[in-house]
Amino acid sequence: MSAELTRTAALFRALSHPARLSLLRLVWTQEASGEGLARLMNLAPATVSHHLAQLTEAGLLTTRQDGHHRLHRAATATLDLPLGDLVRGAATPPSSSDPYEGRVLRAFFKEGRLTVLPAQHKKRDVVLRELASLFDPGRRYPEREVNAVLGEVYSDVMTLRRELVGLGVLAREAGVYWRPEATPLA
Known part of the structure; x- marks a missing residue:
């Protein structure tokens, strides 16, 4: 299997969980910390951290440090890629697995x-x-x-x-x- 197919499959795998989709919706327009997201979703911080790591690895989130907090935001460059282009191989996800x-x-x-x-x-x-x-x-x-x-x-x-x-x-x-x-x- 090519690296391109592996990256694309990782992106779709990351999008396949309802909690990860919810997280992306919450950070689409504004940054949020993992702790804040855990409170909003009523999930354990460790669970949210696990989902955030998978989204980041797939290139769907960007993260930056702000004092003692890591702030997460949707990687719109990746998420704006046309679905058909990803499937056909005309586009590849920016981040790699x-x-x-x-x-x-x-x-x-x-x-x-x-x-x-x-x-x-x-x-x-x-x-x-x-x-x-x-x-x-x-x-x-x-x-x-x-x-x-x-x-x-x-x-x-x-x-x-x-x-x-x-x-x-x-x-x-x-x-x-x-x-x-x-x-x-x-």
């Missing part, structure tokens, strides 16, 4: 922040593709907004911008950045 990529992301991200940019190109590309998923395809971002998004994850935003453009997962012209719509992230 590939075991290697999962290990790389777990090694370099702690509590929603990038600890260090990997020196090895293969690992760096995995991290950069993950960071590119923070941007909606085709949407134009002024440099200050790109800096704000990347600054939530890593302090050296200039290096991240340069590397994202160099890899081709972000494009830049006259201080405006965008994620090309035809750029696969996997």
Whole structure:
């Protein structure tokens, strides 16, 4: 089975549980902490944490650290992919359930922040593709907004911008950045 089919199947598996669908609905337009979601859904925090981990692994949630809380939000770039395109293979989910990529992301991200940019190109590309998923395809971002998004994850935003453009997962012209719509992230 191809990596593309594995990623797509993981996305559908993550969507197959009613509690996970409810969680996505709750974080569609605003961020929420796991504890807050557990209260809203009247579920044990451990149960909600399990579901959030599956949604995150499938690329359906983004997470950021805010003080002592991890805030979750629906990854609209992934969720806006047309269903028919996913089934036909014309589009692939931005995040991967590939075991290697999962290990790389777990090694370099702690509590929603990038600890260090990997020196090895293969690992760096995995991290950069993950960071590119923070941007909606085709949407134009002024440099200050790109800096704000990347600054939530890593302090050296200039290096991240340069590397994202160099890899081709972000494009830049006259201080405006965008994620090309035809750029696969996997």
